[in-house]
Amino acid sequence: MFLINCPYCGERDQIEFTCGGEAHIIRPKNPPDLSDDQWADYLFMRKNIKGVQFERWNHSNGCRRWFNVVRNTATDEIIKIYNMGESSPTIKGNEPKTPSGEPKIGSGNISTTFEKK
């Protein structure tokens, strides 16, 4: 039950939100011209990163707005929140270590080395 800072409503509990999966997957403008493989890429292929992931979230039990979130999936630390339509920000710093690697802290990992934008 982590907190998410809705760009409109401010910090709220996770239960007010729904995760919409990976961000920046744009629906192709010319589907008929695409091969099966290209379409399948759009349709099915998703990254499932243990670490920094770009996601879409919706404040479904609040203002119902969609926005983008950069989240460390290993620690649920939210690194950045930005609006729909904005391009993905560069997250500087080392890739955080995963819990099964050598954790910097506890059994999870933390991106204290991350420069937060």
Place this chain on the structure above:
Amino acid sequence: MLKKEETVLFKKHNIENYSKIKIEEIQNIKKINLRFDPNSKELKSITSKILDIIIPTIPNTYSEKEKQKIIWLGPNEWLIIDSEEKLDDDLLNKSLGDENASVTNISESKTILRISGKKTFSLLSKFLVLDLEKNLSNDHLCVQTIFLKVPILLVRNKNFDNIIEIDIFINRSHVNYIYNILIDGTKNLDF
């Protein structure tokens, strides 16, 4: 002429802790959902002119005049409520047009339960994960959140004699469940 159902509640309960908490259904309120892009100065001025209230653009606030409130629901969405049912939504609809705005009467899809009394926040804290003291610290604040699994809107009314009064807007179909569990919650309020 068809008969109007006065209340959506099946059964009314007496509350043991009546001195500390009061729960009632507020009827006969006109509720209009309003959508348009607030960057459009034209639409904004038409709306303000007809309603004679400023459209709130600060999230989770409402503006109020006499019996009317305009409640912020989202960056391009508001709820207008009118307790005298005088609001002319047809006029608003026609004036704003149907291309760049939307005016929808939802009076009967939302029911209002009004909770008041000094234990209001205690009762609600049994069901809401939201920080009530922060998000509804004074009047002119409103907040949309989740009540168990139901999306709701909470509006803090003006204080009378320092008694907190909150209106909860609930989907009509959920009201009986929510009302009953609220009544159940009034049993233990001193914690």
Place this chain on the structure above:
Amino acid sequence: MSKKISFTFDGKKYFGNEKDTLASALLRNGVFLVGRSFKYHRPRGILASGSEEPNALVQLESQGFTEPNVKATEVLLYEGLKANSQNNWPSLKFDIGSVNNFLSPFFPAGFYYKTFMWPPGLWKKYEFFIRRAAGLGKSPKENDPNEYEHVHYHCDYLIVGGGVSGMLASEILRQGSNENIKILLIDQNNELGGNFNYGTEQRIYTKGIVNGDEAYSGWIQWLKNHIKKYFNLKILNSTSVFAYMHNNYLLAIQNIDPQISPQNKTLRQRIWKIRAKKVILATGSFERPLVFDNNDRPGILLANSAKQYMEKYNLKLGKKTVIFTNNDSAYQTANFMFRTGIPIECVVDLREKINPYLQKLMDIAKIPIHFGHAITDTSGWLRIKSIKINKIDGKTNKIIGKAINIDCDNLLISGGWNPNVNLFSQSRGKLIYRDLDGCFIPQESFQNEISIGACNGTFELENIFKEAYKKLEHLINPELLFNKFYCEETTYKENIKTIWQIPSSKPLGKTKMFVDFQNDVTSKDIKLALSEGYRSIEHIKRYTTTGMATDQGKTSNVNALGIISKISNRPIEELGTTTFRLPYTPITFGAIAGRNIKDFFDLERTTPIHEWHLKRGAKFEDVGQWKRPWYYPIKNENMQKAVNREVEATRNGIGILDASTLGKIDIKGRDASEFLNRVYTNAWTKLEIGKCRYGLMLGDDGMVIDDGVTSRIGKNHYVMSTTTGNAASVMSKLEDWLQTEWPDLKVFLTSVTEQFATISINGPYSEKLLNKLCPKEDFSNNNFPHMSFKEINVLGISCRIMRISFTGEKCYEINIPSNYAKNLWEICFDLGKEYNITPYGTEAMHVLRAEKGFIIVGQETDGSVTPIDLDMSWIVSKKKYDFIGKRALFRSDTIKKGRKQLVGILTTNPDIILEEGSQIVEKITKKPMDMIGHITSSYYSPNLKRSFALGLVKGGLDKKGLKMFVPMINKNIEVEITNPVFIDPSNKRLIA
């Protein structure tokens, strides 16, 4: 004199004092034997005095009130308390299971894994015995009559632990902050003070407004009274924080009125769900047992716990007490006993000497000390009788010389202290090992949290005071502090000699040195695990089960690590700790469920006409959260008869359905038509105002996700209907497309599902009823044709009426503002009596639509079905360049031959009703048979006077007319593949 409280243990009546816990009350009555151990059924007594207690688990109360595995040390005594010992048969004193103790060579670590694996067929037999042998208490069979509830709480500071550190922290934070700061102090005992109530001889001083130079007892009392006065400081007693989760979200469980029997109160426990800006952990520490041979006999207690029993509860534990220690803290117990005149036989200390001050105290008390000695064995079955002590070589830690026998009935042990880092570790903070005293202490926080006092490895009182000020200073305005506390130099220093496994004169295999008392894990089990090749601490934990019992290894984990370290010759810091898991302390299921039980188990949604359905005696079906009428039995009618009657009435007279649960979305804006073009498979631009059209909605994978009729109300205004179950998800998916993919489209979506109730009037006489309802309107086919829409004033209320049909009958769907719906329904019902108007429920609705071959999304489709599979290519636009799902309809997988397709299915024997979900095969062969499809809907049709079904069959469209089989357990049912439309294929009834 305090009040006497009566209670029973194993059926025998005893009396305790007002402030007693069950444990102290049992000891007061000389009951040292309280349970049998988990594996070996060895007699066990009370070891500790708090949440770390591994042995004294009891079954509290009986019937619905019962709770298993309750720690006697955590139960406050109340009048009439009933407790029973666990894990013994036939009785605590004579337990047949204790034969396991003598068979213990046969119960090594991993015993169950090794023994009960083969042969696989016998597993079910083994399981019965294992289940009987495993577990401690018994779970209740009756409903729990008590209530439990949850509350949420938000605060600036949450202080966990009301001992000296926690109280000090709350006082510093309160004094040093302004009044708007909310502070919550949680303590697991019913009285603040922790060990400090009965734990030190130090003097506390204060500088500032409050006059100082008070002895500690005065100080603690002053502070206890003082901190209760402030409205911004909330104190919860008898409350345990059991989980520390993300963003300082902590869960605590509060025992309501713990000194009242559960039978005399309603509310038993309350879960607090707390979100704190900052958490201060002051959770204290646990005394560590020493691991030596036969260290588990009743009468062996931790030294500081024993002191609590003697000091706080005024108990005399034994006549002959021996203290066995490796550190200074046990001498507090010795000194206390001397001062209160409780005799001590001797102290056995692993160390060679103690500090001069302590030595002087012991000399005055004339207590003999065996320095450099260890207890190497004990005897006594139901209570300790004697010990053996040996001299230990200071360098090699090996036994030298002959054993001395000492009689005793009470042995107090102290192996040092473990900081209680469970919550810190749950918060994902990083621990570090401190070799000096064998402690894991917090090193680096992961969340906004501070650990202070003993849980931070700060044991000496003077340092606790210094640390509290130092660590909290930056949070407060020091100028606001009106007094400051400090403490003189501490007598009892941290000075410890750690021997993780006390040597024995016997070979290890013959010893019983318990590490984990609750799960009966001995040091030889750990050695066995290591010799079998286990290396990772997490694996050793699971294999030996050390630290896995309900006490979560509070007394055992560090000792286990020490022993592993010694045997495997690896430093402890390299081994690391196992993960500390929530809950910190066991939680009842009742508390987890809270009030979400019975009527409140799940949300219920009801339509505006619900009360009428109730009065009519409808049976209800859950459709998502909705309560929908399933059928309306008359008198003793069974379901089939009622459904038949409802179906026939609809085909021959009028059937009336409450369809209010269908999702309704108002779509407005300049680009509304374009939007519909994109989300539905068919074309919308040319739909005339006042007309309706059926639409299929696909996912971008080409699979059907929803269907419904959309009506055009104006140039830029449509109202879309969705299925009941998908109303919310369709709305949010459409909103998703608009906000994220097509922000350029000017379209506004507003849910009007609950604004309008929907009354569906079906049947050949439906037009006549509408005419009676609105005599001035023309409802004929010419003026109001099928698939059209009108806004009509019905008895003074403006309604949206659609001429659409889900039954195949002529049908008018009236959408009326919800407040008037019930009255309109009643009027329709009265007006329709001459046409045998009959309310029908969802079951009849299913039969009616299936007779007509209409699909239900979620029944005929399951997320793997395309419109082509449903033989509905007529609704898929060939002209549109794109719509959601279009591209996927041409993927190699969706165009391949042999996909499952929708067909009708008729049994050769018309009386057999197939089971939905049953499989279809082409021919009966040896199992496994080749399954080529399944039944999606199956009913009896009173109109066809036979059973019928719909199903999905591989290549089904080309298989119509063929015979197939539905194999069931005891018969094979012959069926024929048919067209899925069974009634009125030419749609004559729609326009009749």
